[in-house]
Amino acid sequence: MSRAMCRVVICIVSLLSACAQAQKVTVSASVKVIDNARNSESLHAENVVVWLTPVGTQLTDKFVPKQPLVLMQHHKSFEPHLLVVPVGAVVQFPNRDPFFHNVFSLFEGKRFDLGLYEAGTVRNVSFDRPGISFIFCNIHAEMSAIVVALDTPYYGISNRKGEVVIPRVPAGHYTLRTWAETALPENLNALTREVTVSDNSSSLGVLQITAGVVSTAHKNKFGMDYEPPAPNSPIYQQP
Numbered sequence: 001m002s003r004a005m006c007r008v009v010i011c012i013v014s015l016l017s018a019c020a021q022a023q024k025v026t027v028s029a030s031v032k033v034i035d036n037a038r039n040s041e042s043l044h045a046e047n048v049v050v051w052l053t054p055v056g057t058q059l060t061d062k063f064v065p066k067q068p069l070v071l072m073q074h075h076k077s078f079e080p081h082l083l084v085v086p087v088g089a090v091v092q093f094p095n096r097d098p099f100f101h102n103v104f105s106l107f108e109g110k111r112f113d114l115g116l117y118e119a120g121t122v123r124n125v126s127f128d129r130p131g132i133s134f135i136f137c138n139i140h141a142e143m144s145a146i147v148v149a150l151d152t153p154y155y156g157i158s159n160r161k162g163e164v165v166i167p168r169v170p171a172g173h174y175t176l177r178t179w180a181e182t183a184l185p186e187n188l189n190a191l192t193r194e195v196t197v198s199d200n201s202s203s204l205g206v207l208q209i210t211a212g213v214v215s216t217a218h219k220n221k222f223g224m225d226y227e228p229p230a231p232n233s234p235i236y237q238q239p
Contacts, residue, residue: 045162051155078145109133
């Protein structure tokens with residue numbers, strides 16, 4: 001191939017690459033959370049997950065986490081409370097407390113029971129299907145977390161101001177879905193719709209979440225009420 005031809009090929013490749021990059025759009029949205037009981041806007045609009053799934057086309061981008069996926073147990077709580085992962089991802093559940101934990105999820109999404117494991121040890125879970133997993137500890141009733149497993153890399157999580165940013169979305173048609181821990185199910189269903197992403201249409205507008213009363217009460221993994229804490233038990237504290 002002559003040098004002139006090589007230059008032509010390089011120019012064409014560069015042009016195609018530039019076009020592909022130009023078609024990647026930063027999509028934005030604004031979340032407004034309305035307290036249904038008080039009929040007023042909440043000051044907290046964080047942790048609302050918004051994602052886009054291509055309609056009629058195959059995904060070309062992979063959902064690759066930027067760091068290891070970890071849901072830590074520390075100070076009788078899960079850190080972070082909300083974790084978004086790609087379908088098929090393995091999440092680490094390290095115990096950083098000086099006592100035992102028993103992490104489980106038996107309700108929606110991924111069902112699992114890690115059993116008792118002691119301080120300094122780790123258990124792993126593969127989230128092999130899309131869905132919302134509500135996670136608890138069978139020993140400490142106050143502990144809870146949510147893992148959202150998605151089959152698309154195009155998602156964003158709202159900050160406290162309700163701002164959502166979804167970077168590098170190819171132009172095209174998508175199904176918009178939303179999830180929030182406090183949202184009423186019918187509200188989330190109403191927010192689901194098809195949208196078009198382009199250079200001229202990169203905003204999803206205002207997504208209004210109607211927040212219901214969230215109960216923190218739940219049963220243990222046997223479907224029974226939690227036993228009162230036994231402070232002197234090695235399960236609850238380091239002997």
